Amino acid sequence: MSAPISDVRATGDALDAYAGASPVARERHAATLSTLIRCANQYDLAALTRLAAASHMDTAWNAVAHLLCTDSRCADHVLAATPWDDLRENVRETILLAANNSDMCAAIAFARGVRSDPSPITEETARAFFAAVIPAVWDALTEEERRTWLSHLAGPHAYLAVRSLGLDPRFLARAHLNNDLVSTVRRHLHDDAAVQRTLLPIAVRDAPIVAVPAIVAALPPPSDPIPFTQIAGHMPEMPPALRDWITEHPTAQAAATVATVLRAAMRSGGDDAAARCAALAEAFAGWTTEKAATFLATLPDSARVALHPNADALANALAHPNQRNAFRQALDALTALPPSAALSSFHALDALAEAFTSFDQQNASEGLAQALRNHGNCFLALVDALSDAHQMEALPARNDETHASLRAIAAADPLVAHRLAHALRDGDAAVALDALAAASFDTLTRIWNFLPETIQHVIPGDRDALLRAVAAPERANDVAQALRNGNVDDAPSWLALRLLIDADEGRRARGVMLLARRPDLTATLLPLLRNNVRAALESVPAIAVAGADLPPPHPAPAPAQRRRRR
Amino acid sequence: MSSDSPALAATLRAMYGEADMHAVSSAFGDLCFAQVLALAPAIAPLIGALGALAGELPGLLSPGERTSPVLSAAIASLIRTNTVQRILPTWATVAPAGWGAAHTAALIDAVQHDRCSCWAAAALIGPCDASAPLLRTAREIARAIRRWGQTTPDDPTAWMDDLRSTEQKRLLSALKSEPYFAAVCLP
Numbered sequence: 001m002s003a004p005i006s007d008v009r010a011t012g013d014a015l016d017a018y019a020g021a022s023p024v025a026r027e028r029h030a031a032t033l034s035t036l037i038r039c040a041n042q043y044d045l046a047a048l049t050r051l052a053a054a055s056h057m058d059t060a061w062n063a064v065a066h067l068l069c070t071d072s073r074c075a076d077h078v079l080a081a082t083p084w085d086d087l088r089e090n091v092r093e094t095i096l097l098a099a100n101n102s103d104m105c106a107a108i109a110f111a112r113g114v115r116s117d118p119s120p121i122t123e124e125t126a127r128a129f130f131a132a133v134i135p136a137v138w139d140a141l142t143e144e145e146r147r148t149w150l151s152h153l154a155g156p157h158a159y160l161a162v163r164s165l166g167l168d169p170r171f172l173a174r175a176h177l178n179n180d181l182v183s184t185v186r187r188h189l190h191d192d193a194a195v196q197r198t199l200l201p202i203a204v205r206d207a208p209i210v211a212v213p214a215i216v217a218a219l220p221p222p223s224d225p226i227p228f229t230q231i232a233g234h235m236p237e238m239p240p241a242l243r244d245w246i247t248e249h250p251t252a253q254a255a256a257t258v259a260t261v262l263r264a265a266m267r268s269g270g271d272d273a274a275a276r277c278a279a280l281a282e283a284f285a286g287w288t289t290e291k292a293a294t295f296l297a298t299l300p301d302s303a304r305v306a307l308h309p310n311a312d313a314l315a316n317a318l319a320h321p322n323q324r325n326a327f328r329q330a331l332d333a334l335t336a337l338p339p340s341a342a343l344s345s346f347h348a349l350d351a352l353a354e355a356f357t358s359f360d361q362q363n364a365s366e367g368l369a370q371a372l373r374n375h376g377n378c379f380l381a382l383v384d385a386l387s388d389a390h391q392m393e394a395l396p397a398r399n400d401e402t403h404a405s406l407r408a409i410a411a412a413d414p415l416v417a418h419r420l421a422h423a424l425r426d427g428d429a430a431v432a433l434d435a436l437a438a439a440s441f442d443t444l445t446r447i448w449n450f451l452p453e454t455i456q457h458v459i460p461g462d463r464d465a466l467l468r469a470v471a472a473p474e475r476a477n478d479v480a481q482a483l484r485n486g487n488v489d490d491a492p493s494w495l496a497l498r499l500l501i502d503a504d505e506g507r508r509a510r511g512v513m514l515l516a517r518r519p520d521l522t523a524t525l526l527p528l529l530r531n532n533v534r535a536a537l538e539s540v541p542a543i544a545v546a547g548a549d550l551p552p553p554h555p556a557p558a559p560a561q562r563r564r565r566r
Numbered sequence: 567m568s569s570d571s572p573a574l575a576a577t578l579r580a581m582y583g584e585a586d587m588h589a590v591s592s593a594f595g596d597l598c599f600a601q602v603l604a605l606a607p608a609i610a611p612l613i614g615a616l617g618a619l620a621g622e623l624p625g626l627l628s629p630g631e632r633t634s635p636v637l638s639a640a641i642a643s644l645i646r647t648n649t650v651q652r653i654l655p656t657w658a659t660v661a662p663a664g665w666g667a668a669h670t671a672a673l674i675d676a677v678q679h680d681r682c683s684c685w686a687a688a689a690l691i692g693p694c695d696a697s698a699p700l701l702r703t704a705r706e707i708a709r710a711i712r713r714w715g716q717t718t719p720d721d722p723t724a725w726m727d728d729l730r731s732t733e734q735k736r737l738l739s740a741l742k743s744e745p746y747f748a749a750v751c752l753p
Contacts, residue, residue: 010745010746010748013749013750014749014750014752017712017749017750017751017753018752021722021753022719022720024719024721025719025720025722025753026753029753032752032753177601177623178623179623179624179625182623183625186625192626192628193607195626196606196607200602200605200606200607203604203605203606203621204602207598207599207602208598210571211574211598211599214574215574215581218581218582219606219607220607505573506571506572509571509572532648
């Protein structure tokens with residue numbers, strides 16, 4: 001107990017190392033092992049229990065019991081390390097005897113059905129409870145009592161509930177996907193395909209939300225769609241109406257929408273508002289207003305409000321005091337849009353109304369701009385009716401002239417205008433690059449010219465360094481010459497090269513597509529570029545075809561023959 | 567991440583039946599997408615196995631898969647690519663003993679180009695004069711030694727016989743200075 005933390009951790013890790021060792025190795029190192037067991041304290045109980053279970057050593061089990069007699073606050077570690085049925089009798093007796101003096105042991109005794117009154121429910125006692133509980137005790141609880149225990153079950157401990165009670169979607173929905181969970185699921189299922197089927201919705205739950213609609217739609221229809229969507233949607237409970245709707249729509253596309261909507265509406269993951277809006281737009285693509293209305297009616301109130309918030313509440317939170325009627329009219333116009341745009345827009349407005357920080361407001365505004373990307377006039381009507389503070393996050397402008405220009409861009413593409421406005425307001429080259437990466441190819445030069453020279457200069461950065469980053473070794477000067485020869489030493493070319501080396505793979509892909517607009521130039525550049533850049537470009541058929549007629553790359557001229565670049 | 571992310575596109579391609587690991591390699595760079603590949607139905611077995619490794623779920627691999635020549639050859643062919651970055655650390659914990667000995671040069675090159683951590687390369691190569699110099703910190707030494715010991719469970723200190731005495735002393739001396747890491751690689 002008084003030992004330094006580093007020593008405490010060292011003893012536990014050493015015990016764990018011996019728990020995983022072979023019996024022969026443990027026998028050979030019996031003296032060291034005895035010393036470690038003697039040195040163990042209550043912080044080492046998990047490792048000591050694993051060693052005891054693996055080695056069946058009496059001294060190890062007795063040490064566990066002794067430590068629990070001294071201080072039973074870490075009894076949950078014992079149960080987390082080894083199921084109740086695998087504990088030695090003296091350890092079990094020690095835990096049950098301590099139930100009157102220890103909340104942790106009381107939770108375990110309650111879970112085993114030998115005590116009728118539960119301990120105070122905390123994250124720690126819930127861990128002990130779920131590690132020890134038997135189905136008969138769980139089944140005898142009221143639904144409200146179960147909810148209370150579940151509300152204290154942390155994700156890293158949820159596999160213990162799976163271990164004790166089985167593959168209930170309420171446990172799986174909150175469990176962390178790791179090897180502990182794989183092993184735990186294997187205790188219940190012996191067929192590999194069934195294990196994978198059980199764990200798949202957890203992987204979907206953990207995927208970025210914008211990927212969820214496409215991933216689920218690419219799967220065969222789930223054989224058991226209600227638990228699938230509950231787990232993938234990170235939903236604690238599934239209302240009966242939603243269960244019925246899912247049963248009536250047994251397709252992968254329907255499962256994709258439900259999982260996306262639940263996750264977005266419950267805001268359960270770390271997804272930001274813009275990502276949630278993008279995912280919702282994709283999930284509702286092709287839906288009719290009537291079908292969406294039927295579906296929304298099956299959702300729990302909290303989820304429904306997140307997709308279709310009360311108009312008065314939105315007006316109170318977001319509208320300019322002099323523009324409430326205009327704001328309401330803009331909301332009415334949203335309602336008339338296809339569900340893909342309408343529901344994601346309403347979700348963005350709900351997020352904007354609830355955002356406290358400027359960062360969150362900007363993010364929700366980006367979600368709105370993304371949702372209304374094909375409905376620029378609706379976006380402008382809403383922005384015009386927002387309060388000054390919210391307007392400054394949706395489409396900030398320093399002066400009327402800039403504002404007018406941004407409005408013109410927003411009418412065609414609200415997302416580009418939103419990003420451009422923030423880049424200009426903050427002098428932020430990274431956000432300007434976001435705007436450029438989102439802009440259509442036809443408007444790229446216009447957007448570029450709208451940027452101040454300072455940002456234009458920063459985006460490609462040091463051009464020599466950029467050339468060195470994209471060019472094959474010793475070929476940077478040749479790339480520069482190729483750009484000059486092709487009369488394409490212009491902004492889009494430099495922007496494309498900059499995007500090609502971006503850390504974000506989506507932007508790199510955008511750079512490839514930008515260069516693909518000029519296949520002849522790109523074919524000329526190909527032999528001069530680094531292998532990875534070249535491979536990315538050659539994945540585009542137009543570039544591969546244009547480059548096919550060119551000779552293979554020549555080795556660079558010897559340095560002595562090269563002229564120094566001025 | 568946007569909905570047109572290459573990692574997502576690669577994941578979907580694999581879900582629609584693509585069996586060429588190079589064509590879907592972007593997905594292995596992302597923990598979540600790799601886990602989807604490990605678990606989704608109708609994924610080519612090799613892609614699923616690589617997904618389990620990149621997704622840090624080696625428990626999904628059966629003993630037969632861990633020793634599969636197809637998987638071994640696939641990973642060997644990836645050592646000189648960036649795809650291998652998420653795969654090798656997990657592979658180092660389950661690969662057959664001495665698997666990396668035949669790929670020593672490629673693994674050392676991967677370490678030098680930040681595609682593989684020192685301990686994973688050393689663990690895969692096995693205890694020898696080529697792998698020991700890769701290990702510098704007590705953490706790296708402990709992780710590699712632990713794995714070396716696990717591959718000879720009844721004689722977990724056998725690795726010491728495979729190293730020159732100077733290297734052996736250097737590794738043990740580094741461990742002695744940090745008791746926590748010394749404990750990790752017992753016995």
